[in-house]
Amino acid sequence: MNRIGGANGILLLSTAVLGVVGVVLSLTKVPLITTPKIGDIWILVVGIAAYVLLLLMTRFVFHRIVTTELILIVGWTMLEIAVICNLNAAGGLSESGFTIMCTVIAVAFIISIILYVAYYRMEEMKAFYTAMVPLVSAALSMGILIAVKVLR
DSSP states (O other): OOSSSHHHHHHHHHHHHHHHHHHHHHTSOOOOSSOOSSOHHHHHHHHHHHHHHHHHIIIIISOOOOOHHHHHHHHHHHHHHHHHHHHHHTTSSOHHHHHHHHHHHHHHHHHHHHHHHHGGGSOHHHHHHHTHHHHHHHHHHHHHHHHHHHHO
16 A cells, blocks of 8 residues: 555645644744743653653563654643643633643543553554544543633
């Protein structure tokens, strides 16, 4: 199957472009009213440390090959934490909304890491469907953020 040509190529390219646009827009500075609960540098430092720790644990404790998904899971979590910290500091996300979103992001992260480790231990079709769960949990998390913002 050719992943570059036809509909697959268009979908892959669209996903990549929209992903980059989403990251750029998510990292755009907003006028802050208060100091963010977690500074950007701390998010970066903890994210890198978490990635290295998870990489080592995944490889040496769970004997799973390390793939791109691990950095995507950690990177998405770091990005979402930065977004909600800045939204909260800009007055765009209430304290309760911030707490809800921290919980939602943590749950999505935990689900993603568990399934990441379990992936190669599953039957082929179960692994195929299971691999969709982290994507769905990330999408639901972002949908919950929109709902929390709207209900505020």
